[in-house]
Amino acid sequence: MREYDIVVIGAATAGSFFAKLMAERGFNVLVIDALPEREIGKRLTVFHLDTVYFEKTGIPRLADGDSEYITSFEYTMCESAYGHYPRKTLYPFTVFNLEKFNKHLHLWSRNFGVNYEFNTEFQEFIFDEEKKIVGVKIKNEEGIEEDISCRLVVDCSGIKGTVRCALPDDYGIENTPLSPRDMFYVILRYVKLANPIKDKPVTSTAYPYYKTWVAPSDDPEGAIFGIGANLSYEYAERVYKDFENTIHLPEIVGEPRIEKGTTPYRHAIYSLVSDGFLCIGDSAAITKPYSGEGVTASWNLCMIAADIVANAMKDGKYPTKNALWPINVKYSRTQGANFAEIMATLIGAVDATKEENEYEFKKSIVFDEAVMTQMNYAFANKMTIRQMLYLVNQIIDARANGSIRKSTISNIIKSLLKAQALKRHYKAFPKNSKKFAKWCNKADELWKDAGSMADLIEKSIQE
Numbered sequence: 001m002r003e004y005d006i007v008v009i010g011a012a013t014a015g016s017f018f019a020k021l022m023a024e025r026g027f028n029v030l031v032i033d034a035l036p037e038r039e040i041g042k043r044l045t046v047f048h049l050d051t052v053y054f055e056k057t058g059i060p061r062l063a064d065g066d067s068e069y070i071t072s073f074e075y076t077m078c079e080s081a082y083g084h085y086p087r088k089t090l091y092p093f094t095v096f097n098l099e100k101f102n103k104h105l106h107l108w109s110r111n112f113g114v115n116y117e118f119n120t121e122f123q124e125f126i127f128d129e130e131k132k133i134v135g136v137k138i139k140n141e142e143g144i145e146e147d148i149s150c151r152l153v154v155d156c157s158g159i160k161g162t163v164r165c166a167l168p169d170d171y172g173i174e175n176t177p178l179s180p181r182d183m184f185y186v187i188l189r190y191v192k193l194a195n196p197i198k199d200k201p202v203t204s205t206a207y208p209y210y211k212t213w214v215a216p217s218d219d220p221e222g223a224i225f226g227i228g229a230n231l232s233y234e235y236a237e238r239v240y241k242d243f244e245n246t247i248h249l250p251e252i253v254g255e256p257r258i259e260k261g262t263t264p265y266r267h268a269i270y271s272l273v274s275d276g277f278l279c280i281g282d283s284a285a286i287t288k289p290y291s292g293e294g295v296t297a298s299w300n301l302c303m304i305a306a307d308i309v310a311n312a313m314k315d316g317k318y319p320t321k322n323a324l325w326p327i328n329v330k331y332s333r334t335q336g337a338n339f340a341e342i343m344a345t346l347i348g349a350v351d352a353t354k355e356e357n358e359y360e361f362k363k364s365i366v367f368d369e370a371v372m373t374q375m376n377y378a379f380a381n382k383m384t385i386r387q388m389l390y391l392v393n394q395i396i397d398a399r400a401n402g403s404i405r406k407s408t409i410s411n412i413i414k415s416l417l418k419a420q421a422l423k424r425h426y427k428a429f430p431k432n433s434k435k436f437a438k439w440c441n442k443a444d445e446l447w448k449d450a451g452s453m454a455d456l457i458e459k460s461i462q463e
């Protein structure tokens with residue numbers, strides 16, 4: 001039987017980066033992917049990454065002249081529901097072709113000793129007599145099955161979570177697929193501009209009221225008109241119509257080319273680890289709650305996990321659930337707590353009318369340039385006391401002059417309080433697994449109380 005220290009399932013952004021971190025720490029790592037190499041990442045053409053992450057992760061920076069590079073911008077824009085109050089976020093993004101970028105990651109991580117096998121599918125786990133994971137059964141492109149022995153299996157298999165969902169019920173990991181209500185439905189329209197010289201976007205402009213954006217595409221004469229919505233593609237199309245009818249979009253020629261996909265939109269699975277097992281990426285539902293972007297959010301988890309895994313596997317040790325548990329603690333108390341706070345806050349903000357959204361932009365309530373820039377850098381709500389007092393003042397004013405309904409203000413305040421309760425709870429994630437069941441029960445209660453975007457949208461449709 002072939003033997004590796006670590007087998008990673010999924011050779012996309014999460015799997016390749018984590019594999020590199022472990023190979024660099026001296027482990028023998030195999031990454032398998034069900035797809036041929038040229039197909040990985042092909043589901044999407046144009047992709048954005050926070051530029052600062054090239055430095056944070058050490059991944060060689062993409063620049064003009066690299067085949068995968070499309071463009072980059074130093075800031076992004078955010079617009080109100082009627083498009084009258086542009087706000088700038090000073091946070092750079094790099095735009096590139098995802099399929100080529102995955103190949104770039106494979107080349108880079110191979111230099112550190114990572115082994116890749118493509119057209120190779122995970123079939124099932126292999127357990128020892130104590131029912132602990134000790135390997136995986138895989139099937140290659142010729143349909144030949146093979147048992148591989150390893151001490152750690154890392155699930156980076158994407159939104160379907162096929163690997164974690166193959167775990168037995170008593171393994172301590174959530175093993176059900178994400179529900180369709182826990183996803184963000186993204187539709188990208190690649191359009192050809194009628195007047196590219198005048199209309200070609202130089203940065204990405206988001207319209208949070210509709211969750212739409214206009215951004216550069218790989219076509220120098222084109223653009224992307226994108227939308228992401230909770231609930232369903234049908235609902236996304238309905239909101240897109242309203243967007244098109246309200247905002248003056250650049251004139252286009254011909255029919256747009258459409259790309260569609262889903263990204264997780266819910267809290268991460270509560271425990272990411274068990275005996276000989278770790279879950280990262282979309283499979284663990286690690287995405288930024290304010291944009292649905294998952295790559296850099298997962299890279300943060302990879303960086304948290306790498307040294308803990310290395311320590312748990314030092315000198316040939318088997319990585320037990322207890323030895324890997326600090327990954328749960330560190331993740332939940334940092335990015336997990338920040339994402340919980342932001343997601344619960346946003347749930348309260350969706351109920352505003354277009355007019356209210358317009359006023360919120362005008363008065364920089366919620367959509368404040370400094371707050372948004374800070375949030376992008378920290379992946380967290382970093383409002384200072386001064387900014388908080390300003391916000392409260394503006395809300396009181398808005399209520400007094402009737403610009404925002406009482407129910408909208410009450411929703412915002414309630415969601416802020418629920419968000420704080422969730423953040424406190426994540427910050428108190430148990431140091432060991434003994435109190436975990438109790439922590440999960442309380443977390444379930446708090447999330448139920450916070451509600452979900454899909455439920456709110458459905459309610460508003462029915463009304």
Ligand SMILES: Cc1cc2nc3c(=O)[nH]c(=O)nc-3n(C[C@H](O)[C@H](O)[C@H](O)COP(=O)(O)OP(=O)(O)OC[C@H]3O[C@@H](n4cnc5c(N)ncnc54)[C@H](O)[C@@H]3O)c2cc1C
Pocket residue numbers: 009010011012013014015032033034035040041044046047048049120121122123156157158159162163186187188259260261262263280281282283287292293294295296298
């Ligand atoms: C339309 C759209 C646009 C997006 N744009 C952005 C963006 O601009 N920036 C951003 O950060 N995020 C974006 N996202 C989110 C982002 O795509 C994901 O968060 C990210 O790609 C997840 O990476 P991953 O490595 O976890 O999983 P994936 O990229 O889904 O990779 C999983 C891999 O596992 C393999 N696999 C699955 N099952 C098996 C199996 N049984 N055996 C072997 N291999 C298997 C798959 O073939 C696949 O290659 C977007 C999402 C959508 C839908």
